Amino acid sequence: MTLLLLAGTREAQELAQVLAQEGRDVLASLAGVTRAPVNLGVDTRRGGFGGEDGFRQELDQRRITAVLDATHPFAHRISERTARVCQEVGVPYCQLLRPAWQAEAGDKWTHVAREEDVAALVSPGQLVFLATGRQTLDRFSNLSHARIICRQIDPPEGPFPFPNGEFLVGRPPFPVAAEVDLFQSLQINWLVVKNAGGHASKTKLTAARQLGIRVAMIARPPQPEGLKATTVEAALAWVAAL
Numbered sequence: 001m002t003l004l005l006l007a008g009t010r011e012a013q014e015l016a017q018v019l020a021q022e023g024r025d026v027l028a029s030l031a032g033v034t035r036a037p038v039n040l041g042v043d044t045r046r047g048g049f050g051g052e053d054g055f056r057q058e059l060d061q062r063r064i065t066a067v068l069d070a071t072h073p074f075a076h077r078i079s080e081r082t083a084r085v086c087q088e089v090g091v092p093y094c095q096l097l098r099p100a101w102q103a104e105a106g107d108k109w110t111h112v113a114r115e116e117d118v119a120a121l122v123s124p125g126q127l128v129f130l131a132t133g134r135q136t137l138d139r140f141s142n143l144s145h146a147r148i149i150c151r152q153i154d155p156p157e158g159p160f161p162f163p164n165g166e167f168l169v170g171r172p173p174f175p176v177a178a179e180v181d182l183f184q185s186l187q188i189n190w191l192v193v194k195n196a197g198g199h200a201s202k203t204k205l206t207a208a209r210q211l212g213i214r215v216a217m218i219a220r221p222p223q224p225e226g227l228k229a230t231t232v233e234a235a236l237a238w239v240a241a242l
């Protein structure tokens with residue numbers, strides 16, 4: 001059995017570690033977005049498959065017998081395609097999809113459907129901290145009346161795309177105390193977050209609650225049909241039962 005593990009998340013790192021310890025035949029796959037990703041400890045390929053045809057070929061050539069999709073909840077294109085292709089070719093597929101975050105007492109969240117909707121919430125001159133990564137930065141081009149800080153893992157390759165912003169380099173995990181210090185020192189007015197769910201990256205929301213900072217919470221894209229696991233343990237149980 002060769003399991004294809006679609007990675008790119010902290011949960012995928014945890015899965016790879018346990019699957020390696022269990023001695024399973026695993027091929028992990030990273031999109032190649034992060035320049036120096038964490039070593040997963042299993043055989044790992046990098047970069048896109050080359051579209052749907054390339055993915056079908058890879059399934060065939062690598063003799064993949066099951067696919068565990070541990071990509072990010074906002075990486076919906078890869079999940080939709082993988083679920084559909086696996087269904088068509090009869091390869092078992094499971095998506096690890098962590099539950100979305102829910103607001104707690106003290107949170108000041110405004111739910112938005114899209115990145116472009118954040119601009120209407122922000123007053124002129126306010127400082128907006130984008131914890132949404134660089135890939136979707138262009139969707140905030142209508143925030144020209146605000147100041148922007150965009151956190152990303154890798155050092156920037158070029159200047160900030162808008163005159164009213166800057167990059168901040170940081171690699172997770174980010175402890176709550178560090179997030180509190182950062183948000184306080186920057187004096188941010190809005191934190192913009194994708195509703196990714198999960199424990200590790202929830203620290204920014206805890207920090208925002210402690211400081212009374214408003215959060216623009218971007219809703220998840222639709223997820224594919226198909227089997228889901230909500231925890232690493234449940235995903236491992238699915239693999240064990242194959």
Ligand SMILES: NC(=O)c1ccc[n+]([C@@H]2O[C@H](COP(=O)([O-])OP(=O)(O)OC[C@H]3O[C@@H](n4cnc5c(N)ncnc54)[C@H](OP(=O)(O)O)[C@@H]3O)[C@@H](O)[C@H]2O)c1
Pocket residue numbers: 006007008009029030031033046047048049050051052054055070071072074075076077078079133135194
């Ligand atoms: N979107 C986010 O907010 C976010 C946050 C944290 C981490 N990530 C991680 O970053 C990666 C890319 O995210 P995305 O939102 O750009 O994905 P996406 O829009 O769903 O997929 C775009 C393309 O990236 C390639 N791809 C995505 N994940 C891949 C993987 N694990 N292995 C090989 N190719 C992959 C595929 O290229 P081909 O068509 O050429 O196969 C896919 O068509 C994902 O692995 C995801 O887990 C995303």
